[in-house]
Amino acid sequence: MVYFLYIIIVIAFLDTFSQLPIIAPFAQSLGASSLLIGVIVGIYSLTNMGGNILAGQWIDKFGRKKILVIGLLFVSVCLLGYTFVTTPLQLLLIRFIHGIGGGLLVPAAFALLGDKSRSTNRGKTMAFSGACVGISAIIGPAFGALMTNFFGIDWVFYSISGLFALTALIITFVLTENYTMKLEENKFDFSQIVKLLRLPALINAYIGAFSLMLTLGILAYMLPLKIAAAGQGVAFSGMLLSTFGIVAIIFFLLPTNQIFDQVKREKTVIAGMIFVTIALTILSLFELIVVLFIAMFFYGIGFACIFPSVTALVIDHSNKNERGRAFGLFYAFFSLGVVVGSFIVGALNLAPNQGLLLGAIIMISLAMLIKSRIKIIDTYQ
Secondary structure, three states, X not given: OHHHHHHHHHHHHHHHHHXXXXXXXXXXHOOOOHHHHHHHHHHHHHHHHHXXXXXXXXXXXXXXHHHHHHHHHHHHHHHHXXXXXXXXXXXXXXXXXXXXXXXXXXXXXXXXXXXXXXXXXXXXXXXXXXXXXXXXXXXXXXXHHHHHHXXXXXXXXXXXXXXXXXXXXXXXXXXXXXXXXXXXXXXXXXXXXXXXXXXHHHHHHHHHHHHHHHHHHHHHHHHHHHHHHOOOOHHHHHHHHHXXXXXXXXXXXXXXXXXXXXXXXXXXXXXXXXXXXXXXXXXXXXXXXXXXXXXXXXXXXXXXXXXXXXXXHHHHXXXXXXXXXXXXXXXXXXXXXXXXXXXXXXXXXXXXXXXXXXXHHHHHHHHHHHHHHHXXXXXXX
């Protein structure tokens, strides 16, 4: 059953990653301004935050399976809506609605996985889940770019919509619910959210999640535009974005995954943030194709260090009856990172190289913040 959950995670992230190389150019082709492109890219993640927080409460109230199926079906319908878009404002609206539904999926899947993980190998379990995200990061951008080139952008949405609907149907008959809510947890209590927002270890997890997706939001916006300005097609953007996923998967599946249960989680997060900073700096300074691939190699290592560590922190510091809320908040910070990243570079009307360099500066600053907080964690424990 755990392996089935891994497959679900691959599919859940496929929606987001398949759109990375196509949304900014799609918005641009509809006549959107630089600022509006940033809003269009980021609005999904903004409403995704709301979906994450709602999902966290519902997952702990109604169960993981129900919310997962509802989210898959909701997103399936939303994806079909993209095929009717003809103006930037219509694209903005469908991204707004899509984000709400998308916010239900990932927290439910990871709450299920967290329930089944053992305390002795949570880092390794999350590394395997990271490999699933990496697989999506490989397949998604390449699929979205190639499908757009050969069949048109509508077929990206048709195909992913069908996949989500089929997955919801399979889950309905195959997956068993492994969580039962206690009666005293039937009512929403805001203090439960406050508690999860105040735990020092979870704060570091939230910062790590925010920083990781902030850079991905900047990449989703700036890298395709940089490649297009250099005269390359959308397929090349997809190849670059897929590269970091390949590297991350290798890192997750090799014996290197043992470090996630042997090294303090915050330390691997900081190491990953340094690698991401190096990658963004290289991307901002160079145009040579070989160098761009090297940069994405470093980004892949950074992703591989950050993702399992921050997700394992959430499991470590939440019990089963609050894990849905913990992951809901966690992925809300994921979404917030994409919102902030894409909005800042769009609002400042930055050139691609400037936007990528800004991402590097923000990332290293947040890495220093987590490092300064490690002493707080040690004191708290």
